[in-house]
Amino acid sequence: MTLSIVKRTEDDLTQWLATESGFISGLCNYDSEPVVLEPYQQSFLGNRSRFRWVAKSRQVGFSFLFALEALARCHLRDGHTAVFVSYNLSDAVEKVLIARQVYEELPLAYQKKLVTDAKTELAFESNSRGRRLSRIISVPAKPPRGKRGDVYLDELAHLVNDREVYTGSTALILRSHGQLTGGSTPLGRRGIFWEIDTQELRKYPHHTRQLVPWWLCRFFSLNVRRPQWRRPSCPPRSASLASDAPSSWSSSTPCPRRTSSRSSNAFYVDESYSFLPYELILPCTTDELPLAQDASDVPVPQGRLVAGFDVGRTRDRSELAVFEEVEGRFTCRMLRSFEGVPFAEQEAHLRRLLSVLPVARLSVDRSGIGMNLAENLARDFPQVVEENFTNEAKERWATDFKILLQRRDVTLPRQRELVGQIHSIKRRVLPSGKVSFDAERTNRGHADKFWAVALACQRERGPERRGTGEIGVRVIG
Template identity: 25%
Template sequence: MSATVPDSPIIHFLPYQKAWIADQSRFKIGMFTRRGGKTFGSCGEIVDDCIKAEIDRRKVRWTILSRSEGTAKEALEDALKPMTRAYYAVVSGLARQGQPRFVEDEFHVPAHAKEMRQGGQTFLVDVPEARYRTQEVHFPGGSRVVALSASPDAARGFGGNLLLDEFAFHADSRRIWGSAYPVAARGGHRIRVISTPNGKGNKFYELMTAEKEGRIWSRHHIDIYEAVRQGLDVNVDELRAGMADQDAWAQEFELAWLDEASSWLDYDLISACESNSAGIPEHYMGGLCFVGVDIAARNDLFVIWVLELVGEVLVTREIIARKRINFAEQDRLLDEVMKRYRVVRCRMDQTGMGEKPVEDAKRRHGEDRVEGVLFTPAAKLDMATTLKESMQDRKTRIPAGDPVLRADLHSVKSQVGLTGIRRLVADRDSDGHADRFWAQALAVLAGSDGAFVVPRVDVIERRGMNFFGAGGGERRWTDRAPVDLGDDADDRWRHEVWS
């Protein structure tokens, strides 16, 4: 901690946060437990540096690259804003120089051609324009902090000191690093990298573990037990019980590097498909929907997963998960989903006690829309493969920031038996392990076939947000006469819907 601001009731840092702030190494990386306040401590260093610059009549610049627009805004609202105001409240003389301003702005990247190399060949790829919302703090003396979602464009577009927040969860972390490092390293700027682990397939893992970088990087490591020992006020037993997954607990809180070799969906792949716009029913645009239903048995979860087709991407609109509900309640929940969304196909788990729910759903909603799937080993492998390929192609979006969902999707393992036949296994315990996985797999499978009939609905008009985000704005959808779109459903629907 610098001498600028004494520890006070207004600004309280835990010992490991103070150690992070006091460490003024040029290259610094920290692996911190979830819920440990790593972003708060890192923003403490940034604000402290800006305050010192204000007092010394200097200018400094910091760029924070977060995993999403939402987390960038959280950094501003939960850390940068209150901390800046607190510093101005306790440091005498600062207010006479003026007050800092908190600004929401936009960073625009025009359309351009990008050179790509593949297989010894070089070719140009057209890159559409993009807009990124920024959260900024402007100090009266000219210092500035800019927080925005991470991308190679953003990494190249901003100079000064750099903080990569939750870097292990950045999509395409290696390209972001390749763009950010040269810009930040130029001119002697400082680089800070913080995150919890997210498997071994990302740049954060390489930076945190590579021996040759050990002489360059100052490394900090605070797991949940050390954080609690130093004063973090959380109940470890409650956190562990709430996580309901030993692997996820080991990674998120004990900072273990999980072996992803047997995981069907590794954490890197799961993170790459996460979106802050997914999983919110109010963002439904009125498009065609595909539904997967995992029938509950005993203490398992009953799960309905709703996907909306947006362009060529299947976007999660709603996940309904209920434990210990009867068949009548399951039927009611499915009926409500079929009414709320333009469901063109619903795939249901027909295994065991699923026979009657599937039969009843076909009677209520039509055999052309509802189909049962028997969970044979071959069928499960086919569904899981379809889901994995959709995620690898970035054709699926799932809700961001849900550790229970991430643990469920990660829980399915691939094993090869003595006969050489591959099978998928998961611990199906009372916490609903893998029920969400199979509901999503059923929904993606429902959306993978080309031919379907658009259901007839009343003519309505509604507004929805632009899922792709970078362009901003709204799009208007008006339902028209239903038609059989056949094999070219995706393209014809896209031409009809978007105006």
């Protein structure tokens, strides 16, 4: 291997550091390690288009890159403003934390004075005579208002009010001559992100588009390919997974049609395949729904508490969902996963739940490995209902939940995994003529979280009334 040394003049170095790519590569560290940009990240930083559109896989570093670019521009420009619109509050805070950490590791000679240090905002004072402020502002899932500058719409396809957010952001950059960046993993053939990225409905000629599938990232692929400027149908044959890449992202099978491949390969899923489309799910989610971490944290209910428990142990996780029902409306109060937890511990947790909270009904999966757990609980707690996962029962639970979504009578936390599992439910007609409701298995389970939610929110049907003698009375006169 030959080491090449390129000598730069002082002017060359100064000009390089004056670019976003040079500033980040030459000055920025994260966790005490120099930031090394991927080729597709360098390509993004060099894009001067007013509208940048990025369809990407999960975990390929774009949220991180957005924070770095905003920090670099705040130091290279005076009076610069960067606004992030994120999926939820935690994502909004995370971008500011990244920028704050990288700022702390900048050489002191290149640091501007930090004058505002909040969870969702950073402000830097210029070293020039004007002392102008440059700011990084991060907000959760709402249109930015009154703050002109660059706008980054992270995971735009996953926002409930995506079109409103896009429209509000466009107005801001037009007044400030800034850039509007939309980046997201594909969600479905719906929404403004899909419309602009694919242009299937109409053309958007002012937007430049970048596709970043997983095999372009060195963390996931051993032999990184050059950027693709057209959408491939599946990973190239030469794409090999890195040893520490997620096990579900396997390129050994061509184009696996499951939810994980949609987000990792940057493919769009046809909404017609899902029994519960995103148009129904997303309006019923909110970022302002505090979830309890333990039974003792659940607030005193104003209505009835109902719960569902889907049992898993080896391949799947057990999932618990607790909802509060008030006049037919269900609000999620707690979600908890049990991964690799012995059945004795799962049973002990459910017993504590039933002892601490006034649970009116706990529906427990008694199919297969859950039979013993369900029988033990039902023997000691009359509010425990043992449920058999038959095709007829699944159809009933899925239909009940769809009705709740259609009526907006259920409030769910804005969690990507939960939304993805709900959307993954498919309705299939079997060769026998019966209907099957199920989801394809992924490394995260078999839509177990959805079934726990559906068990909790099912319409309660009492035992069928047996035929009793009826007396018909005819009144004469």
